[in-house]
Each structure stands twice: as structure tokens, then as C-alpha cells.
Amino acid sequence: MKDQEGRRARWQLTQDAFDTLLRRLADDRDQAGERFEALRHNLLQFFSYEASVFPERWADETLDRLAKRLYEGAAIDDVVAFARGISKMVLREARQAERRERELEPQPRLDAGAELERDASCLEGCLKKLPAEHLALVEDYYLSSFKASQPSAVARKALAEKLGVSQEALRSRAMRIRKQLERCLQDCRESATGSDMVSEISPDRNEGRRR
Amino acid sequence: MSPRIDRELRMAYLLGRMTEEEREKIADSLFGDPAFAESMEETERDLLDRYARGELSAEDRAAVELRLLVSDRQKAKLRFSAAMAHRRGAAATRRTTGYLWWSTLAASLVIAAGLWALWPRHATNSAPNTQAQNRDVAPEQSKSSAKTPAIFAALLSAGGTRDAARQEVRLPKSTGLLRFDLELDQAPAARSYSVQLLRASQLLWTQDDVSPTVEAGQPILSVRVPAASLPKGSYEFLIRSKPSKLPPHETVYRFLVL
Numbered sequence: 001m002k003d004q005e006g007r008r009a010r011w012q013l014t015q016d017a018f019d020t021l022l023r024r025l026a027d028d029r030d031q032a033g034e035r036f037e038a039l040r041h042n043l044l045q046f047f048s049y050e051a052s053v054f055p056e057r058w059a060d061e062t063l064d065r066l067a068k069r070l071y072e073g074a075a076i077d078d079v080v081a082f083a084r085g086i087s088k089m090v091l092r093e094a095r096q097a098e099r100r101e102r103e104l105e106p107q108p109r110l111d112a113g114a115e116l117e118r119d120a121s122c123l124e125g126c127l128k129k130l131p132a133e134h135l136a137l138v139e140d141y142y143l144s145s146f147k148a149s150q151p152s153a154v155a156r157k158a159l160a161e162k163l164g165v166s167q168e169a170l171r172s173r174a175m176r177i178r179k180q181l182e183r184c185l186q187d188c189r190e191s192a193t194g195s196d197m198v199s200e201i202s203p204d205r206n207e208g209r210r211r
Numbered sequence: 212m213s214p215r216i217d218r219e220l221r222m223a224y225l226l227g228r229m230t231e232e233e234r235e236k237i238a239d240s241l242f243g244d245p246a247f248a249e250s251m252e253e254t255e256r257d258l259l260d261r262y263a264r265g266e267l268s269a270e271d272r273a274a275v276e277l278r279l280l281v282s283d284r285q286k287a288k289l290r291f292s293a294a295m296a297h298r299r300g301a302a303a304t305r306r307t308t309g310y311l312w313w314s315t316l317a318a319s320l321v322i323a324a325g326l327w328a329l330w331p332r333h334a335t336n337s338a339p340n341t342q343a344q345n346r347d348v349a350p351e352q353s354k355s356s357a358k359t360p361a362i363f364a365a366l367l368s369a370g371g372t373r374d375a376a377r378q379e380v381r382l383p384k385s386t387g388l389l390r391f392d393l394e395l396d397q398a399p400a401a402r403s404y405s406v407q408l409l410r411a412s413q414l415l416w417t418q419d420d421v422s423p424t425v426e427a428g429q430p431i432l433s434v435r436v437p438a439a440s441l442p443k444g445s446y447e448f449l450i451r452s453k454p455s456k457l458p459p460h461e462t463v464y465r466f467l468v469l
Contacts, residue, residue, distance in 0.1 A: 038245070039242075041248075042241055042242045042248060044284070045241055045248060045251070045252070046238055046241055046242070048279070048282060048284060048285055049224065049225060049238075049241075049251075049255075049278070049279075050238075051227070051277065051278045051279075051281045052281065052282060053281050053282050054282060055282050055284055056284065080242055080243070081242070081243075083242070084238075084239065084242045084243075088235070115425055116293060116294070116297060116425060119290050119291075119293065119294040119297075120294050120297045120298060122294070123291070123294040123295065123297075123298060124298070142260070142295060143295065143298065143299050152257060153218070168246060171249060171250065171253055172249060174253075175249060175252060175253060175256075178256065178291075181291065182287065182288060182291045185287075185290065185291050185294060186287050189290075
């Protein structure tokens with residue numbers, strides 16, 4: 001971990017370097033922002049699936065190194081593919097750095113009953129904030145349609161046919177709503193208790209919190 | 212790679228059951244194919260949902276814990292799955308018996324979870340040893356893990372049997388620590404417990420102020436005991452609720468080390 005901290009200390013991401021990265025992702029600033037968030041999301045997925053303890057840290061480390069190389073004028077044709085290459089190197093470093101921390105990682109200490117009750121209460125509040133059609137879709141896609149006698153794939157295919165959309169479109173829609181709910185639940189957990197603890201669900205809420 | 216990579220392949224990736232070369236190809240697709248990345252997310256959520264509902268085998272549960280429940284980010288996803296599972300359980304309960312939601316959920320999770328598990332808890336990023344389940348632990352350890360004592364985990368029910376079978380634990384020689392998850396039979400009223408490990412009424416090990424945790428909706432007490440304290444023989448854990456408004460409560464967990 002000291003190596004990582006040392007590297008960060010030697011080079012800090014600057015606004016110019018970040019702007020360079022955005023320009024390389026797209027000419028249009030808004031589009032560049034979307035592509036940046038998509039790339040960061042892919043990195044978070046990658047490091048999470050590689051059992052990293054700190055996926056955010058390594059995703060940002062990858063992006064910092066990418067921005068640095070671009071800012072220094074490296075000839076890079078495919079920015080995303082280059083980021084993917086960097087992520088492999090960062091993963092090797094992450095595995096080494098995290099090994100000791102994982103060995104020493106304490107078990108989470110949760111108050112069993114209260115914890116789940118609070119989450120369930122938060123979820124109920126989050127679901128109530130959903131538009132009716134989104135709520136119905138979540139119910140059908142994640143709650144009612146998943147039965148032991150009917151595999152989820154079959155139930156979801158039937159649901160897509162019923163709604164007259166492709167399975168891919170249905171999956172995207174359901175996942176988008178689910179992520180909103182996950183964020184809402186997380187915000188609710190972090191906020192004070194009480195009837196006001198459920199935050200508003202914004203369909204446009206961006207998952208990324210960087211910068 | 213095609214976005215139509217089948218579900219089994221995505222599961223194998225998420226559970227760490229493929230070679231490094233295969234993993235790289237799949238990971239490349241995460242970056243190059245948005246539809247594939249999304250289908251991977253769906254498979255991930257389905258796995259977490261099934262974990263929360265106790266529908267995975269002991270082998271798959273262990274793999275999910277090792278691969279997908281390492282970071283806070285992932286644990287937050289599981290909390291959502293658990294809340295969804297509760298909602299589903301509560302709805303079913305309202306339709307049937309009217310029991311409190313947590314008792315129904317806990318019971319369904321315990322029944323479906325495979326009931327008895329012993330799995331390796333390597334602190335490395337290597338794929339989990341999938342042979343380790345049902346009280347037997349595969350003896351082989353990787354070279355890297357040979358340097359570090361391995362951590363294994365065992366789930367114990369109160370009393371001396373589990374599904375009418377003796378609770379047995381087989382320890383490979385490489386075991387450094389053994390994590391015992393002691394199932395609590397209901398949502399714990401006490402905030403902490405004292406845990407004693409006894410052999411023939413002789414106190415071998417003790418830990419105070421152990422707080423209950425939740426694994427897939429099941430309240431447990433989780434303690435780590437040095438394997439050196441566990442030669443072959445009969446043992447029992449005795450847990451006592453710490454002073455609270457309720458009367459003190461004791462529970463015994465008997466097991467054999469083979």
C-alpha cells in the first residue's frame with residue numbers, strides 16, 4: 001500500500017489532465033462525461049469481480065494513470081482499451097497490497113434484528129417513492145417472477161413478451177430501477193432515522209461520485 | 212465476445228471458477244460490450260438475491276463470499292438483496308401464517324442454505340477450493356497460501372446435531388484459524404454474548420463481547436479460534452447473553468473435530 005500512496009504523492013491528477021482525458025473520450029463535454037462515468041463503472045465492475053476490497057480506489061488509480069499518460073502526450077488510439085490494459089497492472093498491485101488487509105479484515109459487526117429491520121423499512125420507503133409503473137416492474141421482475149417452479153429467465157422472457165419489449169430492453173429498465181433503489185437504500189441507511197430518512201429517487205441520479 | 216455468453220459462463224466468472232486466461236477474455240468484454248456488462252450485472256444481482264434467500268449451495272455461498280462480498284460496495288448490494296428477500300418473505304408470511312417476518316425469513320434461509328457448511332476462507336485471490344463442503348476440506352493448498360495459515364469456517368447449530376446428524380469438523384493441517392458461525396435461533400435480544408469453548412468441562416478458549424451479525428438473514432455469532440486449540444475430540448461452545456433487560460440465556464453447541 002505504501003507504493004500506491006507513494007505514487008499518488010508523486011503525481012496528482014490536475015484539472016488540465018482530467019480535461020485532456022475528457023476531450024479524448026468525446027468532443028462534446030456532456031458526452032465525454034457520460035463516457036467517463038461508463039468507463040469508471042466498468043472499472044468498478046472489474047475490480048469488484050476480482051474480489052478487490054477497495055474497487056473505488058483501484059478504479060480511480062487506473063483513471064489517474066490513464067489521465068497522466070494522455071496528458072503527457074502518449075499516442076493512444078483506443079482510450080478504453082488502454083484503460084483496460086492499465087487496469088490489469090493495477091489489479092496485480094491491488095492484489096499484493098490488499099492481501100494483508102484481507103487477512104486481518106474483521107468480520108462486520110451488525111445488530112442482527114435492527115439492521116435488517118431498518119433496511120427493510122428503508123426499502124419500503126424507497127419503493128413507495130417509485131412511480132407506479134416502475135414499482136410494478138420491480139415487483140414482476142425481481143419479486144413475483146422469481147419462483148422455484150419457474151426459472152427467472154423463463155419468467156422474465158414471458159414478462160418481456162407481455163410488455164411488448166425485448167428482453168434486453170426489459171433488463172436495462174429493471175436494472176436502472178434497481179440501481180436507483182440500491183442508492184436510495186444506501187442513502188437512507190446513511191441518513192438520520194425517522195420518517196424523513198427516505199431520499200427522493202431521481203431517475204437521472206448518477207451513480208458516480210468522483211470529482 | 213458475444214453478449215449472449217450463457218448464464219453458466221457468467222456464473223463461472225463471478226464465482227471464480229475459470230482460468231486466469233478465460234477471466235481476462237470475459238473482463239475484456241466488460242469494457243468492450245455494454246450489453247454484456249449489463250447482463251453480467253444482472254447475473255451478479257441474481258446471485259446475491261439467491262444468496263440472501265439462502266438458495267445457494269454451501270459451495271456457491273462460499274464462493275460468493277470470497278469473490279463478491281469483499282468490498283463495502285458489494286456488501287451494500289447484498290443488504291439490498293436481503294431487504295428484498297425480507298419483503299418477499301414478509302409478503303408470503305402475510306398470505307399464510309402471519310408470523311413475524313424475521314422468523315419466517317430466518318427459517319426459510321436456514322432450510323434452503325444447505326444447512327451445514329465448512330468451507331475454506333483463503334485470504335488470497337485464488338479461486339475457492341470448491342471441493343470443500345459438507346464437513347470435508349480438501350487437503351491441497353496453493354503454494355502462496357502455504358505461507359499463510361488458511362482460515363476455514365464452520366457453521367454450527369445449537370445443540371449437538373444438525374439435520375439429525377452429528378456436527379463434525381475436519382481440519383486440514385494447513386488450518387491456522389477456524390471461524391465458527393454459531394446460529395442464533397431468533398433475532399437476538401442481547402447486544403453481545405460471551406463465548407466459551409469447552410472440552411470435557413475444561414475451558415480452552417473464551418471471548419467476551421461478541422456481537423451478533425447477520426449472514427444472509429440468519430443471525431449468527433462469529434468467532435475465530437486458533438486451530439492449535441482443537442485437537443481431535445468432542446467440544447462444545449457455550450454462549451451466554453450479556454446483561455440486558457432480559458434474563459441471561461445460555462446455549463450450547465456441541466461438535467466433533469475429526
